[in-house]
Every structure is written in C-alpha cells, then in structure tokens.
Amino acid sequence: MSDSESGNKIKVAAIVTEYRYNSHADVILGRLLGDFDYRPRVEVVSLYTDQVPDGDMSREAASRHGIPICETIGEAIRAIHTGGPVDAVLLIAEHGDYPHNEKGQILYPRRRFLEETLAALDELSLAVPIFSDKHLAYDYEDALWMYNAMKERGIPFLGGSSIPHADLVPAVDPSRMLSLRDILVIGNGGLESYGFHAMEVLQSIVERRRGGETGVRSVQLFGGEQGEVWAAMDRGEWPEDLLLSALSTYPDLPQVHPRVSEPNPALFVIDYLDGTKGYIIMFKRLHEQWGFAFHDGQGEIAAARCNSDLDRPFKHFERLTSIIEDFFITQVEPFPMERTLLTTGMISFSMDSLYARTKLETPQLHIKYG
Structure with a gap:
C-alpha cells in the first residue's frame, strides 16, 4: 500500500532561493501549503530559504504551519524533527538577488542546491524524487553534471516550467x-x-x-x-x-x-x-x-x-503543482529527464551564440530520447 493510500502523506523538503509574493515559491510551494484554495496531497515538513528579501513570506508561512526553517539544505533533507528523512525534494532556485554574468544570465544556485541535496541523500543512502524548477542550470556543463549525478543514483527527476x-x-x-x-x-x-x-x-x-x-x-x-x-x-x-x-x-x-x-x-x-x-x-x-x-x-x-493565466492565481501553476505531486507520490517521470537537459542546453548555447554573435554547432546536444 502506498503512503497516500495508507493516509501517510509524502514528506517534502522545500529548498528555495526566496519566498515572496508572486515568486515561484509563492505559487508552487504556497499551493503545497494550502494557499490559493489548493488541497495538497503531500506534506511540506521542512524549509530552507537562501535569501530573505523585503516582503518575505517564508517566516509567516512556516510559523502558521509549524514548519521549521532550516539553516542548511542537509538539515531540511534529514528532517530529524519528523522522525526521519523526507520522501521528496522541491528545489525552486528562481527569483532573488543574484549576480549576472557577461552574457546576461542570472547566476541562480541551481547546481549548488542539487549538490547539497545529493550530499545529504548520499549520507542517508536515499534516492528520493526531486523536482527542480525551470532549467537545470545557466551553464551547460553544470547541467550535464547534474543530469549525470542523478542518473548514476537512479533518482527520479522532474524539471522544467509550467507553460x-x-x-x-x-x-x-x-x-x-x-x-x-x-x-x-x-x-x-x-x-x-x-x-x-x-x-x-x-x-x-x-x-x-x-x-x-x-x-x-x-x-x-x-x-x-x-x-x-x-x-x-x-x-x-x-x-x-x-x-x-x-x-x-x-x-x-x-x-x-x-x-x-x-x-x-x-x-x-x-x-x-x-x-x-x-x-x-x-x-x-x-x-x-x-x-x-x-x-x-x-x-x-x-x-x-x-492558455496560461496572466494574473494571480496563475492557474497554470496549479496544473504544474498537481503534476509535481503526482510525481512525488508515484515516482514516475511524466516526461523524459532528457527534455530538461536538452532545453537547458538549447537556452544556454543560445545565450553563448548571442554573446559571440554567431551560430554555434552543438555536438553536446546530440541527445536522443522518445
């Protein structure tokens, strides 16, 4: 019998860059906490925030739901306060005050988030499902490292955007x-x-x-x-x-x-x-x-x-949140992980192309799936 069938909800660690109004943490994690009149089927039990901006919502939400805000990603994964580690990990490294590189890319800490997550899971000998919002990384070499690291561990993975x-x-x-x-x-x-x-x-x-x-x-x-x-x-x-x-x-x-x-x-x-x-x-x-x-x-x-909503409550994020929950509960990837690797490479090399002002051949993207 699955956890959902037995009445025990999947325990989720939420790892985010920032949690403020209309951020991706708000419209995805917020739904998993029951906002937007959403009825979650999983339970967020720990939270890590990389930054705390003006207008932060994480502290109030954590207090309201009795969820600890952890000092490290590893602490959020171990979730000792629940009696054991989490069953799934939500990574949202979108929004926040991060530097830009010379190509105009925002240096979101997506690889760092995953590295610290994997270090904790390795310590616990676990391979739980991971959702990572949007593309894997701004740099294709980082993305390839992330893809290979999860493949080697047999970790079920879901990434990408809501649209x-x-x-x-x-x-x-x-x-x-x-x-x-x-x-x-x-x-x-x-x-x-x-x-x-x-x-x-x-x-x-x-x-x-x-x-x-x-x-x-x-x-x-x-x-x-x-x-x-x-x-x-x-x-x-x-x-x-x-x-x-x-x-x-x-x-x-x-x-x-x-x-x-x-x-x-x-x-x-x-x-x-x-x-x-x-x-x-x-x-x-x-x-x-x-x-x-x-x-x-x-x-x-x-x-x-x-047909994506242009204004709050952004119903396309409700669809995405439901897909994330299905994935956490079943551990079945709704589409191949290779799509996220390929689209990450496509956007990364496109930004390189703009910077170099030339077409780029991409032997790195001879990726087959289907």
Whole structure:
C-alpha cells in the first residue's frame, strides 16, 4: 500500500532561493501549503530559504504551519524533527538577488542546491524524487553534471516550467505532430528567463514527431538590433506564414503586422539533426502568452496558444503543482529527464551564440530520447 493510500502523506523538503509574493515559491510551494484554495496531497515538513528579501513570506508561512526553517539544505533533507528523512525534494532556485554574468544570465544556485541535496541523500543512502524548477542550470556543463549525478543514483527527476502543461487553444490533434518539419513559437520577455519557457513549448511539441527526439545540430540567437529579424524574414530566412498563423490564435491583437508594433524582436533558430527547423520569436510587449504554429508535413499549418493565466492565481501553476505531486507520490517521470537537459542546453548555447554573435554547432546536444 502506498503512503497516500495508507493516509501517510509524502514528506517534502522545500529548498528555495526566496519566498515572496508572486515568486515561484509563492505559487508552487504556497499551493503545497494550502494557499490559493489548493488541497495538497503531500506534506511540506521542512524549509530552507537562501535569501530573505523585503516582503518575505517564508517566516509567516512556516510559523502558521509549524514548519521549521532550516539553516542548511542537509538539515531540511534529514528532517530529524519528523522522525526521519523526507520522501521528496522541491528545489525552486528562481527569483532573488543574484549576480549576472557577461552574457546576461542570472547566476541562480541551481547546481549548488542539487549538490547539497545529493550530499545529504548520499549520507542517508536515499534516492528520493526531486523536482527542480525551470532549467537545470545557466551553464551547460553544470547541467550535464547534474543530469549525470542523478542518473548514476537512479533518482527520479522532474524539471522544467509550467507553460507546456497549459491547455492549448484551440486543441491540436497530436497525430499532426508526427510529421512536423518546421515550427515557430511566440514568446515574450527576458531572453534567458522567458526564452526557456518558449524552448519548453517548442520541445514539448517537437519531441512528438515520428521517431522521437534525435538531438540539435546548431543554435543561433539574434538579439533584435536594428530590425535584423524582420530583414531576415523578408529574405525568406524564417517563415512569416507560421508567425501569422500563430498570432491568429491570439484575441484582440492590433490589426497590423507585428513588425509595426515590435520593430526589434529577438529570434532563436534551432536546427535539429533530422532536418526539423525550430524558430522562437521573442516580443517585448505584443502579448504575454506563448503560442506556436507548425507545418504538419502535408502542406498544412496547425496553430494554437498555451492558455496560461496572466494574473494571480496563475492557474497554470496549479496544473504544474498537481503534476509535481503526482510525481512525488508515484515516482514516475511524466516526461523524459532528457527534455530538461536538452532545453537547458538549447537556452544556454543560445545565450553563448548571442554573446559571440554567431551560430554555434552543438555536438553536446546530440541527445536522443522518445
């Protein structure tokens, strides 16, 4: 009989960078604590916060629920106050006051969080499921180390973001994705932080093509200076028809070509080993939802947008939280860990491409799964 069936909830350690209003800790961990009218099926028994900003919510929440705030990650994992170690670990290294590198990436301590978690689990001879929010790390070598460390230990892992789990409007027949060849995703916001959401939308669709994933040959990121993205479109270097089809799924957009309202978007170009082409166009203000369109191999286009709430309570985070709980309870990964490794590499090497101002070949991303 499982813990959930016997009435004993899975015990979770929550390890976060910061816990403040509308942070990822608020909208995920907050739900696991019963906020947002959410009924959790697991029990958070220990909390570690790397930073305590103005507007911190962790101290009040911990006091309200009788949860200790631990001095170290190892202490949170051991959870001696509960009579034994935890059954699962929630890692949220998003938001907080951390430095940026020369490529514009925020140096979130995702590898450090995992290293300290694994050190505690090794000490206890445990391999419990781990969820890590968004991409594995800002640096691909760190990400690969994290992937290998968990694979070697047989640790069930779930990572990534909330957006690929949102409902598609309109719904798309998955059979049309089998012969997908070219796909364009619309995103918005920061090139790394929000670009990763778009990478996950892209990969969650592309991986469904017949034969599964075979890996990425090269990446390039154009930063959107002086209209270069629109000039490339005019030269036929990326598909305008997919852009307009994707935008057709958005309600109430201005009735003008997006080049009028967005003169300098950014563009990611992803070349897959099997010849599939992926494009991500990142706007600054046109719309805040993610959408996509693709050629289905029959000369037709399928298009949809991810129906994510733009305002609190952010229902797409409720979907993600439920998926995390299912994963903690069953220890069954809802999609291969390789997706998170691949999308981490795609965003990391894209930021390298922008910094170097050139296309980068990516033999490191010849990652197969499916």
